[in-house]
Amino acid sequence: GIQVEQSPPDLILQEGANSTLRCNFSDSVNNLQWFHQNPWGQLINLFYIPSGTKQNGRLSATTVATERYSLLYISSSQTTDSGVYFCAVDTQEGGAQKLVFGQGTRLTINP
Amino acid sequence: GAGVSQSPRYKVAKRGQDVALRCDPISGHVSLFWYQQALGQGPEFLTYFQNEAQLDKSGLPSDRFFAERPEGSVSTLKIQRTQQEDSAVYLCASSLGGRGRRETQYFGPGTRLLVL
Numbered sequence: 001g002i003q004v005e006q007s008p009p010d011l012i013l014q015e016g017a018n019s020t021l022r023c024n025f026s027d028s029v030n031n032l033q034w035f036h037q038n039p040w041g042q043l044i045n046l047f048y049i050p051s052g053t054k055q056n057g058r059l060s061a062t063t064v065a066t067e068r069y070s071l072l073y074i075s076s077s078q079t080t081d082s083g084v085y086f087c088a089v090d091t092q093e094g095g096a097q098k099l100v101f102g103q104g105t106r107l108t109i110n111p
Numbered sequence: 112g113a114g115v116s117q118s119p120r121y122k123v124a125k126r127g128q129d130v131a132l133r134c135d136p137i138s139g140h141v142s143l144f145w146y147q148q149a150l151g152q153g154p155e156f157l158t159y160f161q162n163e164a165q166l167d168k169s170g171l172p173s174d175r176f177f178a179e180r181p182e183g184s185v186s187t188l189k190i191q192r193t194q195q196e197d198s199a200v201y202l203c204a205s206s207l208g209g210r211g212r213r214e215t216q217y218f219g220p221g222t223r224l225l226v227l
Contacts, residue, residue, distance in 0.1 A: 043221075045216075097142065097216070099156065
């Protein structure tokens, strides 16, 4: 099956810093989503981005489908950005849209 | 409701006990998914429903796991004769369209199951 690798596994930054999280995947995808899992375990949708670039406030994401990677950018980070960021992909043509998740990047923003 | 809800939020079970986990998807959402998240790992797919039909159960780890969605809305994941390795967070997600539609999946807060 498809492999999803996220890097770095851990990232510790000071408040106000910028960060880039990477997601590599081993096959063509029909769907790619970025999630933020907060300290209470809730998975929060950030982007649905199988290709192209999207921005939402301080966050933006780019997926280059032909090169099989996606990047999540966080600018001017805040302590509330702390948590685990997951990339998830789906490769099923016409089938159930079951997501395959990476191992996540744990982001810690210190005040 | 505004989002996917799950209950209970926490469940402690003795080994061998049966448990039932409930998921209320977003109203009108056709697709419903269950995932299992072990500590320190990403979620892993368990099963998929389109309305009341269970179309994919390839991720269920054993025949002790059973899921249903009899009226095409609320779903229940049942685990029989729980084992310690079943301890995990069980996440439910829903999306608007049916099979073949590529759309955002919205996740509930999860049920944290601890088997002693």
